[in-house]
Each structure stands twice: as structure tokens, then as C-alpha cells.
Amino acid sequence: MNFSESFRTALRALAANKLRAILTMLGIVIGVGAVVALMAVGRGATAAITSQVQGIGANLISIFGGRFRQGGQPTIGVVYYQDYEALHKGLKNVAGIAPEADQNGTITYGKESLTSQVTATTPDFAKVRAYEVERGRFITEADRAHKARVVVLGAQTAKDLFGGLSPIGRTLKINGIGFEVVGLLKSKGSSGGFGNADQIIIVPLETGYAKLAGANSVRNGKLLLSSISLSAASAEVVDEVMVQAERILRRQHKLKLTDDLDFSVLSQSQFLSALSTITTTLTLFLGFIGVISLVVGGIGVMNIMLVSVTERTKEIGLRKAVGAKQRAIMLQFLIETLVLTFIGGVLGTLLGWGISQLVSLTGQLQPQVDIATIATAFTVTAVVGLLSGLYPAFRASRLRPIEALRYE
Amino acid sequence: MIEIDNITKIYKLGDTEVRALDGVSLKINKGEMVAIMGPSGSGKSTLMAILGCLDVPTSGGYRLDDEKVEGLNDNQLADIRNRKIGFVFQQFNLLARTTALDNVMLPLTYGGVRGKERRERTEEALQKVGLGDRMHHRPNELSGGQQQRVAIARALVNSPSIVLADEPTGALDSKTGAEIIGLFQQLHRDLGQTVIFVSHDPFIARHTERVIRLADGLIVGDEKIEHPIKAGTPRPSEMALAEEAHK
Numbered sequence: 001m002n003f004s005e006s007f008r009t010a011l012r013a014l015a016a017n018k019l020r021a022i023l024t025m026l027g028i029v030i031g032v033g034a035v036v037a038l039m040a041v042g043r044g045a046t047a048a049i050t051s052q053v054q055g056i057g058a059n060l061i062s063i064f065g066g067r068f069r070q071g072g073q074p075t076i077g078v079v080y081y082q083d084y085e086a087l088h089k090g091l092k093n094v095a096g097i098a099p100e101a102d103q104n105g106t107i108t109y110g111k112e113s114l115t116s117q118v119t120a121t122t123p124d125f126a127k128v129r130a131y132e133v134e135r136g137r138f139i140t141e142a143d144r145a146h147k148a149r150v151v152v153l154g155a156q157t158a159k160d161l162f163g164g165l166s167p168i169g170r171t172l173k174i175n176g177i178g179f180e181v182v183g184l185l186k187s188k189g190s191s192g193g194f195g196n197a198d199q200i201i202i203v204p205l206e207t208g209y210a211k212l213a214g215a216n217s218v219r220n221g222k223l224l225l226s227s228i229s230l231s232a233a234s235a236e237v238v239d240e241v242m243v244q245a246e247r248i249l250r251r252q253h254k255l256k257l258t259d260d261l262d263f264s265v266l267s268q269s270q271f272l273s274a275l276s277t278i279t280t281t282l283t284l285f286l287g288f289i290g291v292i293s294l295v296v297g298g299i300g301v302m303n304i305m306l307v308s309v310t311e312r313t314k315e316i317g318l319r320k321a322v323g324a325k326q327r328a329i330m331l332q333f334l335i336e337t338l339v340l341t342f343i344g345g346v347l348g349t350l351l352g353w354g355i356s357q358l359v360s361l362t363g364q365l366q367p368q369v370d371i372a373t374i375a376t377a378f379t380v381t382a383v384v385g386l387l388s389g390l391y392p393a394f395r396a397s398r399l400r401p402i403e404a405l406r407y408e
Numbered sequence: 409m410i411e412i413d414n415i416t417k418i419y420k421l422g423d424t425e426v427r428a429l430d431g432v433s434l435k436i437n438k439g440e441m442v443a444i445m446g447p448s449g450s451g452k453s454t455l456m457a458i459l460g461c462l463d464v465p466t467s468g469g470y471r472l473d474d475e476k477v478e479g480l481n482d483n484q485l486a487d488i489r490n491r492k493i494g495f496v497f498q499q500f501n502l503l504a505r506t507t508a509l510d511n512v513m514l515p516l517t518y519g520g521v522r523g524k525e526r527r528e529r530t531e532e533a534l535q536k537v538g539l540g541d542r543m544h545h546r547p548n549e550l551s552g553g554q555q556q557r558v559a560i561a562r563a564l565v566n567s568p569s570i571v572l573a574d575e576p577t578g579a580l581d582s583k584t585g586a587e588i589i590g591l592f593q594q595l596h597r598d599l600g601q602t603v604i605f606v607s608h609d610p611f612i613a614r615h616t617e618r619v620i621r622l623a624d625g626l627i628v629g630d631e632k633i634e635h636p637i638k639a640g641t642p643r644p645s646e647m648a649l650a651e652e653a654h655k
Contacts, residue, residue: 013503016505321462323489325487328518402457405501
């Protein structure tokens with residue numbers, strides 16, 4: 001009895017009882033499918049959260065006036081346009097830097113009216129905050145120079161004001177002053193974090209100072225800013241850029257070494273570390289679910305293998321009676337089990353993939369089917385299937401044929 | 409040729425020992441048609457299992473065709489069964505949902521016979537039992553008698569030294585049973601096949617040429633039958649059989 005003969009015998013035995021074979025396989029299909037789908041959805045969720053957070057702006061550093069101190073009075077302070085200029089000139093390893101002067105304004109278009117924060121800033125803002133233009137253009141240096149009355153709208157704001165109409169080229173009013181809409185930003189999705197990133201109204205910095213803020217924008221003869229946003233060239237240099245920024249601002253604000261800072265330099269790093277805790281927890285949680293589904297799937301496979309092979313003790317007895325050696329019996333059941341677990345594993349992977357595709361149709365997240373998960377699910381079910389199939393086969397193959405034949 | 413010498417078989421059931429065979433010696437020549445008879449519990453099934461190498465005796469010697477069988481390991485016994493013994497069981501023991509051809513082929517497959525030879529020998533065996541036109545039928549498409557014929561073909565396919573039939577008519581009606589016995593008689597007569605019947609039924613046993621009676625694990629009778637009953641003869645009344653048994 002050589003291998004190819006055993007292979008044919010095993011296939012013949014499987015074909016002889018298709019229902020039993022299919023039911024056995026079903027356990028494996030569901031076990032593998034559940035694990036693959038769960039893990040894919042989990043990884044998709046993790047990726048979605050991470051990308052949304054990064055959508056706020058990569059390696060973002062925020063600088064604003066004042067400083068909170070733990071267990072003490074907050075220090076009051078402001079940042080000026082001159083601070084921005086100093087930083088712009090002095091900082092290295094910066095991908096972009098944008099000053100922001102925020103004002104609250106009443107925006108009207110026809111009968112639609114809303115109150116919102118209006119951000120006066122520079123062209124770098126798009127890069128620093130990771131905005132992309134959907135239609136039209138972003139504000140330009142020329143807009144700044146001409147104090148142009150132009151406005152760029154976030155996706156949500158545009159929808160609120162214009163409904164389905166294209167906003168480009170239309171004129172809306174901010175505090176009664178007409179502004180031409182020149183650009184529409186791409187939606188960032190319902191980004192978590194600080195408010196809705198799509199509810200934003202952007203005007204050129206100088207236009208904001210001249211037309212909207214008026215006298216409020218000047219203190220001690222200097223132009224005020226709400227904050228300065230900058231993005232470090234890479235994640236590795238974030239800390240270094242923060243130290244540089246602090247040094248430059250300390251000099252700008254003429255602070256002595258012993259003085260408390262009257263400004264804050266914050267990065268996303270705290271936020272990112274919190275995020276990584278969340279995603280780690282999520283991954284662990286999913287891994288846990290995966291392990292449980294594997295165990296459940298494995299027990300299913302074990303059950304059906306034990307039952308279906310034990311049920312065949314009589315068949316094993318007959319095969320031995322007509323001259324099958326132990327090795328031939330074991331080889332047959334090994335091949336049968338391998339064929340079942342392999343086909344079941346492939347079908348289970350397809351099932352898991354199919355479920356992932358269905359989930360992605362909801363548009364909420366993009367599940368990621370992962371080779372390592374497939375391999376693990378596959379291996380575990382195959383090993384469990386093999387052991388639980390071979391154990392009763394081994395036991396039966398060692399019985400005296402007469403005992404196996406009499407087995408009921 | 410079968411020679412067993414002082415065979416014992418002891419089963420342990422909890423604390424009690426059951427002596428299923430208690431020192432049985434026996435010689436069956438090539439070409440004989442023999443019935444081993446006895447009531448249930450007499451040890452006849454145990455004797456059949458040992459003769460068929462399906463079980464090993466607790467003690468005693470066994471030579472099959474001058475080959476020593478006692479002391480062989482599991483795989484060697486499988487080899488002996490494959491080459492020298494054909495089995496026919498009461499419940500047929502065919503592989504379900506498997507064609508007659510594949511069922512009969514099984515011993516050849518395990519014996520390492522391949523390809524055309526295997527196919528030809530399988531078909532030949534099926535023709536011998538009159539199922540040349542049913543080769544591709546599965547057991548559930550065959551009558552009880554036909555299933556037992558498939559089992560007989562499977563027993564014959566390896567040209568064994570002995571065919572062991574354990575109550576081969578036990579699951580069949582009397583007419584079909586008679587046909588099966590007729591088939592055995594024919595195989596014995598035409599091919600000189602050694603056949604050993606195991607049965608509790610004196611009527612069935614009288615179809616053979618020699619009846620060995622067992623009781624309580626011992627041989628209590630060994631009788632030559634000069635005129636075996638021809639298969640198909642109506643069964644005499646139970647009384648007549650009982651009388652016959654006491655002669």
C-alpha cells in the first residue's frame with residue numbers, strides 16, 4: 001500500500017460519504033472564516049481610527065498663549081504675529097507653519113445663516129492641518145497681499161450654507177461683508193478629536209485682521225494670534241522642534257530663565273500615546289476574540305472528527321480484516337483529515353474574506369484580511385483536526401480486528 | 409491446511425475469567441467444507457476469530473499452510489489475513505456507498521495488486537458469484553442476497569486458502585439463504601475452495617461434509633457427513649433436526 005494508493009483510498013472514502021465530509025468541513029469553514037473575518041474587521045477598525053487621528057495633521061505642534069499649570073493658577077499670555085515670524089525664520093526641520101487668528105462671525109448666504117469661528121491664516125495651513133482642496137483653490141500669498149475678500153469652506157460648512165449647490169464663485173457675507181468663495185475642502189470624514197474638521201471657514205490672515213477683527217487684533221501695538229500650528233518634518237524630530245520653538249519664543253517674550261513660560265507648546269505625542277494605548281487594547285481584545293473563535297472552531301472540529309472517525313471503527317475493523325496494516329489505516333485517515341482541513345481552510349478563508357467585503361460595503365471601515373491570521377487559523381484548525389481525527393483512528397487501528405468489527 | 413493445537417482463549421470480565429476456548433485441537437485439510445456448530449456461548453465465534461487471525465489465542469499453537477501463526481505481530485497477521493483468508497460475515501460488512509467493484513477490490517488494494525490485474529481479478533470474482541452485471545451498484549442498490557454475494561466475491565478475490573463464513577445466512581430469508589449456501593457448495597465443488605461455516609443452525613451445518621460441534625469451549629463432536637444436504641432442499645421440521653442431532 002503506497003502513498004498514491006492511500007490517497008486514492010482516502011478520496012474514495014470521502015466521496016463515499018459526501019454529507020459526512022461536508023459537515024466535517026463545515027466546522028472548519030466556520031472556525032477559520034470567523035477568525036479571519038473578525039481579525040480583518042478589527043484591523044480595519046484600528047486602521048480607520050489611526051488614519052482619522054493622523055488626518056488632524058501629521059506631527060502637528062500647536063503653540064498658543066497662556067499655560068496651564070497643575071495645581072496652580074494658569075499663566076495668562078498671548079502669541080503675536082511677530083512670534084510667528086521669528087519661528088518661521090528660526091525653526092529647522094519644519095514642514096509647514098501657519099499662524100491662526102480666529103474670530104467668531106455670522107455667516108449668511110441668502111436665507112441661510114450660521115454663527116461660526118472664522119480662521120484667518122496663511123496658505124501653509126492646508127499642509128499643516130492636512131486639508132486637501134476638493135474644488136477651486138486654497139488661499140494664496142497674493143490673497144494675503146491684497147487683503148482679498150475670499151473664503152475657503154470646509155465640506156460640512158459648504159453643505160450647511162449652499163445645500164447641493166456648488167459654492168465656488170458665489171458670494172457669502174461674514175458679519176455683513178461680502179466674501180467670494182474660491183475653494184471647497186475635501187471632507188476628512190467624521191474625524192474624532194477636536195470638533196468637526198469639516199466645519200471650517202478660512203480667510204487670508206491679513207483680510208481677517210483688516211476686515212473682521214479690527215481693533216481687537218492689536219495689543220501693545222502688535223498683531224495678535226490665536227495660535228500657531230506647525231508640522232515637524234518627521235515624527236522623530238517633533239521633540240527637537242518643540243525645544244527649538246520654546247527657546248525662540250522665550251527670547252521673543254523676553255523671559256528670564258527663572259520666569260514661568262506664558263505660552264504653551266503642545267504636540268500630538270501625548271495624544272498619540274493615548275491612541276496607541278487604545279489601539280493596543282483593541283488589538284488585544286480582537287486577538288482574544290480570535291482565540292475564542294479558534295477554540296470554539298477547534299472544539300467543533302474536534303467533536304465532529306472524534307464522532308465521525310469513532311463511528312467508522314467497524315469500517316476500520318473490516319479494512320484490517322481484509323489485510324490493511326496499521327500504517328495503511330493511519331495514512332488513509334491522515335490524508336482524509338488533511339484534505340478536509342485544507343479544503344475547509346480555503347473555503348473558510350474565502351468566507352472570512354467575503355464577510356470582510358460585506359462589512360466594507362457599509363462604508364464605515366475597510367477590513368484588512370491578514371495573511372498571518374489566515375495562516376494561524378489554518379494551522380490551528382488543521383492541527384486540531386488532525387489530532388482529533390487521528391486519535392480515534394489510531395485507537396481503532398490498534399484494536400484487534402475482531403473487536404473493531406464488533407464495535408457498535 | 410489448518411492445524412490448531414490445544415488452543416485456549418480466556419477473557420477477563422472484571423474479576424471473573426471466561427474460558428471461551430478451553431483447549432481445542434483441530435485439523436482441517438485443504439479442500440474440506442466444514443461447519444463449526446454450537447449454541448451461543450459455546451466458543452464458536454471465538455474459534456472463528458482465531459482461525460481467521462482476527463484475534464490471538466491466550467495459549468496454544470496454530471499452523472496455517474505449515475506457517476506458524478502464533479506469536480506474529482499485528483502487521484504480520486494483517487498480511488496472513490490478506491493472503492490466506494477470506495471472510496464472509498452475517499451482516500455482510502460492505503463499505504457503504506461504495507460500488508461492488510470497489511468493495512471487492514479492497515483486499516487486492518491492501519495486498520499491493522495494481523492496475524489491470526487488480527481490475528481483472530475483481531471482475532472475475534464478481535462474475536464467479538453471479539454479479540457480473542451489478543459491478544457498479546452500491547450496497548443500498550442491492551438485495552441482501554446480492555450484498556452477501558459481493559462479500560463472497562471479496563472473500564474469494566485474493567484466492568485465499570480458506571473462506572470463513574460466520575452465519576452467512578443469518579441475515580437472509582430462507583430462500584436467499586439457500587442460494588448463498590448453494591453458491592458456497594458450488595465454489596467448493598468447482599474450485600476446491602476450503603470453506604468453514606460457523607453456525608448455530610444444524611440444518612445449515614448439514615450442508616457441509618463435516619460438522620464439528622462445540623460446547624463450553626470444548627469440541628464435543630466431529631462428524632463426517634456422507635450425504636450433505638443439497639442447497640434448496642426444504643427445511644425439515646425442528647423435531648426431525650433435533651432427532652438427527654441426537655443420533
